[in-house]
Every structure is written in structure tokens, then in C-alpha cells.
Amino acid sequence: MPSFMEPFRIKAVEPIPFPTADERREALAAAGYNLFRVPARRITIDLLTDSGTAAMSAAQWSALLSGDESYAGARSFERFEGVVRDLTGFSEVLPVHQGRAAERILLGNVLRLGDISVSNTHFDSTRASVEAAGAEAVDLPVPAYEGVANPFGGDLDLDALAELLTGRSGGRIRCVVLTVTNNANGGQPVSLLNIAGARKLCDEHGIPLFLDASRFAENAYLITEREAGYADSAPREIAQTMFSLADGCWASLKKDGMANIGGLIALRDKELAAHCAEQVIAVEGFPTYGGLAGRDLDALAQGLLEVTDPDYLRYRAETARWFGEQLRLAGLPVLQPTGCHAVYVDAGLLLDHIPPQQLPATAFANELYLAGAVRVCELGTLVFGRRSPDGGPDIPAPRELVRFALPRRVYTASHLEYVVDTAEEVRSKAAELHGYRIVTQGGALRQFTAGLQPV
Ligand SMILES: Cc1ncc(COP(=O)(O)O)c(C=O)c1O
CATH class of the missing domain: 3.90.1150.10 (Aspartate Aminotransferase, domain 1)
Known part of the structure; x- marks a missing residue:
């Protein structure tokens, strides 16, 4: 018997096939x-x-019905924007249809030919966006030691980052990306200590720090379990602290958005956001819907409240x-x-x-x-x-x-x-x-x- 119980009961069911x-x-x-x-x-x-496989809650299904399908400035966008601003503290919010669109647009605006993006580990679609911009994706995960379980195996190797920043190619580093949790590295979390350390190095070298926040809530929860001093903190507070240490983020909302489609870019820098918005218009749609239906934005706004x-x-x-x-x-x-x-x-x-x-x-x-x-x-x-x-x-x-x-x-x-x-x-x-x-x-x-x- 498992020691946990599902904290929900089932309201709609879907039969599963049993092929011979x-x-x-x-x-x-x-x-x-x-x-x-x-x-x-x-x-x-x-x-x-x-990814994109979550079951939505009754509250999310009912939020779908209040979706406002206006082309521009829909109420659904205002709800989504409000929830994202409150969660992340970033004023500029752009919805997109899924994570890779967010990466392509944001990294395409930040990186130029010959630049370097450093990460704890770039997810494969993130790496593809870095390379599409003509830049190089450098992964610096903390070293793993055979037989030693690291509670923060998702961390960035800060010593290696410091060395790279002060080395010959330091001038080419244009951004640092922390993938939380680190999907390509076993879904392991990144500690607040590590995010703060990356922030410090970025400040010293005038480089922006972005979060790939696709699993921000799971990362925040694992911090409450594993990082000294946070056992009594609410996962939402931890998530807010994580975002406060970064300059911006993107996310595939098909994970911790608790819905089946969606993504976002959220930034502090208004000028960068304006450049991204131009591209959202070109490839996703008007910046208040970004390739999503109004009802998707409502389901996501509710999902982002439930996930913490x-x-x-x-x-x-x-x-x-x-x-x-x-x-x-x-x-x-x-x-x-x-x-x-x-x-x-x-x-x-x-x-x-x-x-x-x-x-x-x-x-x-x-x-x-x-x-x-x-x-x-x-x-x-x-x-x-x-x-x-x-x-x-x-x-x-x-x-x-x-x-x-x-x-x-x-x-x-x-x-x-x-x-x-x-x-x-x-x-x-x-x-x-x-x-x-x-x-x-x-x-x-x-x-x-x-x-x-x-x-
Ligand atoms: C960490 C991470 N970033 C980005 C993406 C890309 O998101 P999407 O599949 O919504 O394009 C994924 C998808 O699995 C992911 O796990």
C-alpha cells in the first residue's frame, strides 16, 4: 500500500484500451x-x-466556459496576466502556444551569432533555439559521482561558470539559463542557493539570468523537502523567491500549467518584451492570445493557482x-x-x-x-x-x-x-x-x- 492518497476524487472517466x-x-x-x-x-x-497530458480540475473545466474569445485584450488574457504577474513578479507577460515557441522568440532576441548560452542543462528544444540563433549552448551541470545521490542534482556548476566567465570566451556569454527542474538531468531540482549564486555571477558580469520554469512548482516543492531552512515555507512563496532572483522566464505550461497546451514568456525588461511581442505577432498571434484560445488562458490561469x-x-x-x-x-x-x-x-x-x-x-x-x-x-x-x-x-x-x-x-x-x-x-x-x-x-x-x- 502506498503511504499517500490521491488528494482528489474522480468526476469524469475515460476508458483505457486493453490490446491483446x-x-x-x-x-x-x-x-x-x-x-x-x-x-x-x-x-x-x-x-x-x-507534457500536455494532465487531467484538468472541475474548476479548470468550468473556467473554460468563461473564456473570452475576443481577438484583442480579452478578459481571459487579463486573468492570465494577473495570475502570472502575481506568481513571477514580472510585469511583461506574453502567452504563446507552447514552450518551444517561447524559447525560439526570447532566445532569438537575446542571442547573436557566436554568442554563448550557459545552462545547468539546456532541454533539447532549448538547445535547438540557441543553435538556431547561431549561438552555442554550453551545459554545466554539477558533476555526478557514482553512487552518491545529490539532493540538488539539477544545480548549475557555479565554479565552472565562474571559470568560463573569466576565461577567454567569457565575453561571448550572453545569458545564463536555469532549467527548473532539470528535465534532461533526471528531473532533479535546483536549490535556491544555486539560483542565488548564479544571480551573483550574472550581476558581476552584467548578464541576464532566465529560468526555464516549465516545472517551477515541482522545483519549489522539492526545495521545501531538501534545502535546509525551507521546510516550513509554502511552495508558492519559494516559487516567488525563485522568480525574484531571475530577470525573466519562459515556460511550457503543458507541465506545471496543469493544462493540455500553452506557454509563456515573462520579463522585467520592457524593451526586450516589446521586441518579443513583435515576433509573437508574426508567428503566434496578437500578444494577448499568443496562439491560444481565450478559454485556454482561463484554464491555465486556474491551473497556475492549483499547481502550488x-x-x-x-x-x-x-x-x-x-x-x-x-x-x-x-x-x-x-x-x-x-x-x-x-x-x-x-x-x-x-x-x-x-x-x-x-x-x-x-x-x-x-x-x-x-x-x-x-x-x-x-x-x-x-x-x-x-x-x-x-x-x-x-x-x-x-x-x-x-x-x-x-x-x-x-x-x-x-x-x-x-x-x-x-x-x-x-x-x-x-x-x-x-x-x-x-x-x-x-x-x-x-x-x-x-x-x-x-x-
Ligand atoms: C524543460 C523544458 N523546456 C522546454 C520544453 C519545451 O516545451 P514544449 O514541449 O511545450 O514546446 C520542455 C518540453 O518537454 C521541457 O521539458
């Missing part, structure tokens, strides 16, 4: 052994992502912790400590007979689908490996991780128990599993479209 073993085999083969290409009607439990509820956040963190522990007890190598939005399993340790070029993380994820129609996300050589410049075997990813993402308020503990049982079944036949080879692939982000074949 034959249907699963056929669906996977028809998808070129790539889970992104398997139709959702063939999935029983979908832990592919926590301490009961919700405690349940969220405890779910991940309990789920991670059950997987560990089932014999799976689980990354510790767990964060909030996902649990990560190191499939490379489990399937050490499969070489990285034969995609052990994909092998594990595909077998989980075949065993129980559970969909997870491979974060191994298919996603992070690189093609060898001389046409030889792929350069492998550092680790063969599989991410079990947790959609917000969607699955109960018994759904997750089913996933644990399925994972245990896969673990029990680990030695029999085979790898995959890539037969078709695109350029960047090949994981979404690649076609594979069993080896």
Missing part, C-alpha cells in the same frame, strides 16, 4: 518498433510524457518516490533520488549483454509494451547518441535510460502497480531480450520518426 498480445505485437511491428508511432488506442498505461497547492505537490513527489521504490524492489536499477515528474530506470545496467548501438533502452521500452501495453520513453542512444562522422557505429549516449513519466492527476496507485508488475515481468526475462538496429532515420530528433528492426 497479438494486437500489441502487430501494433509495434507496424510502428517500425518505435513507440512514438504506436497509436494511443493501442496503449493501456501511457507514461511517455508528462502543498497537498497536490506532496502527493506528486510521494507518488514518484513510492513508484520508484516499487520498481527498485522489483529488481530494476532506478535512478536516485526520484524527482516529481518521472522515474528513470538504467536499462544499460539491466541489459548489459546488448551493446549501446543496439539500443538497450529501446529494447527494454519495447518489451514493456509487448508485455503489458505500457508506453515509456527511451532516453538512450536513440535520443542522445550521435551518428559517427565517418559513417561508423553511432557514438553512444552516456547512459541507456528509460523514463517512466507521470502525467499529472491521471493515473492512480493501482495503475502504477500494474506498471511495476509489467516491469518485473520484463526484468525476469532480461537475459533473453535482443537489441534493435535503426533502418530509417531523419536528422535532428530522430527518435520521433525512426524505423527500427529487431536484431
Whole structure:
């Protein structure tokens, strides 16, 4: 039995499919052994992502009806703007349709050819926006030590940043970005101490500090659990302190916005915001709706109020912790400590007979689908490996991780128990599993479209 209880009851339900073993085999083969290409009607439990997959509350569904669909200056925008200003303290608020639009517009205005953006870890779409501006994305995560669990494994390496700032390329650094929580680094939080340290270095060198605040509430909650002196603080207060240390932020609101679509840019600098607004007009829409319907803005305004509820956040963190522990007890190598939005399993340790070029993380994820129609996300050589410049075997990813993402308020503990049982079944036949080879692939982000074949 889990030690937590879902702090909500269920008002609307959606049936989940139970494809047979034959249907699963056929669906996977028809998808070129790539889970992104398997139709959702063939999935029983979908832990592919926590992005855009949240269940909205009754208050959010009712907020949809008060959506004002006026083209300009809608009441829905005023509500959204008010909530974002109160949360972040940033006066300039621009909605956009999702996170990558915010990144593309803001970073496109901040960065020029040859500049450097430094981050604890740029998320892949963030890195793509930095590179689209002709700049270089430099990741400086705190070093990880084998077997040592760092409570703030999402932190930026401040010593390395200081060294870079005073070194030969220091003059090229145009911004520092803290991704909270650090999605590409196990969903681990960034401490307030680390944000304050980055602020100090940015002030000393006259550089802006931005937050990629897609999971700001989860980061704030983990600070109350893990950082000395904040156990009695409200997650909302912590979030406000995090924002107060930055010059601006962007966010994919498909995560802690608790809705299914949306993003934002929020800034102190009016001139920068005016430049961004011009681009929002060009590619998203008038700056008071930014590619969203008025009703989306209302659902997001309500979601941004709900997400910092301490009961919700405690349940969220405890779910991940309990789920991670059950997987560990089932014999799976689980990354510790767990964060909030996902649990990560190191499939490379489990399937050490499969070489990285034969995609052990994909092998594990595909077998989980075949065993129980559970969909997870491979974060191994298919996603992070690189093609060898001389046409030889792929350069492998550092680790063969599989991410079990947790959609917000969607699955109960018994759904997750089913996933644990399925994972245990896969673990029990680990030695029999085979790898995959890539037969078709695109350029960047090949994981979404690649076609594979069993080896
Ligand atoms: C940390 C982070 N930043 C940015 C994005 C991009 O957001 P979106 O998917 O809404 O474009 C994501 C998406 O997963 C993310 O996790």
C-alpha cells in the first residue's frame, strides 16, 4: 500500500484500451518498433510524457466556459496576466502556444551569432533555439559521482561558470539559463542557493539570468523537502523567491500549467518584451492570445493557482518516490533520488549483454509494451547518441535510460502497480531480450520518426 492518497476524487472517466498480445505485437511491428508511432488506442498505461497530458480540475473545466474569445485584450488574457504577474513578479507577460515557441522568440532576441548560452542543462528544444540563433549552448551541470545521490542534482556548476566567465570566451556569454527542474538531468531540482549564486555571477558580469520554469512548482516543492531552512515555507512563496532572483522566464505550461497546451514568456525588461511581442505577432498571434484560445488562458490561469497547492505537490513527489521504490524492489536499477515528474530506470545496467548501438533502452521500452501495453520513453542512444562522422557505429549516449513519466492527476496507485508488475515481468526475462538496429532515420530528433528492426 502506498503511504499517500490521491488528494482528489474522480468526476469524469475515460476508458483505457486493453490490446491483446497479438494486437500489441502487430501494433509495434507496424510502428517500425518505435513507440512514438504506436497509436494511443493501442496503449493501456501511457507514461511517455508528462507534457500536455494532465487531467484538468472541475474548476479548470468550468473556467473554460468563461473564456473570452475576443481577438484583442480579452478578459481571459487579463486573468492570465494577473495570475502570472502575481506568481513571477514580472510585469511583461506574453502567452504563446507552447514552450518551444517561447524559447525560439526570447532566445532569438537575446542571442547573436557566436554568442554563448550557459545552462545547468539546456532541454533539447532549448538547445535547438540557441543553435538556431547561431549561438552555442554550453551545459554545466554539477558533476555526478557514482553512487552518491545529490539532493540538488539539477544545480548549475557555479565554479565552472565562474571559470568560463573569466576565461577567454567569457565575453561571448550572453545569458545564463536555469532549467527548473532539470528535465534532461533526471528531473532533479535546483536549490535556491544555486539560483542565488548564479544571480551573483550574472550581476558581476552584467548578464541576464532566465529560468526555464516549465516545472517551477515541482522545483519549489522539492526545495521545501531538501534545502535546509525551507521546510516550513509554502511552495508558492519559494516559487516567488525563485522568480525574484531571475530577470525573466519562459515556460511550457503543458507541465506545471496543469493544462493540455500553452506557454509563456515573462520579463522585467520592457524593451526586450516589446521586441518579443513583435515576433509573437508574426508567428503566434496578437500578444494577448499568443496562439491560444481565450478559454485556454482561463484554464491555465486556474491551473497556475492549483499547481502550488502543498497537498497536490506532496502527493506528486510521494507518488514518484513510492513508484520508484516499487520498481527498485522489483529488481530494476532506478535512478536516485526520484524527482516529481518521472522515474528513470538504467536499462544499460539491466541489459548489459546488448551493446549501446543496439539500443538497450529501446529494447527494454519495447518489451514493456509487448508485455503489458505500457508506453515509456527511451532516453538512450536513440535520443542522445550521435551518428559517427565517418559513417561508423553511432557514438553512444552516456547512459541507456528509460523514463517512466507521470502525467499529472491521471493515473492512480493501482495503475502504477500494474506498471511495476509489467516491469518485473520484463526484468525476469532480461537475459533473453535482443537489441534493435535503426533502418530509417531523419536528422535532428530522430527518435520521433525512426524505423527500427529487431536484431
Ligand atoms: C524543460 C523544458 N523546456 C522546454 C520544453 C519545451 O516545451 P514544449 O514541449 O511545450 O514546446 C520542455 C518540453 O518537454 C521541457 O521539458
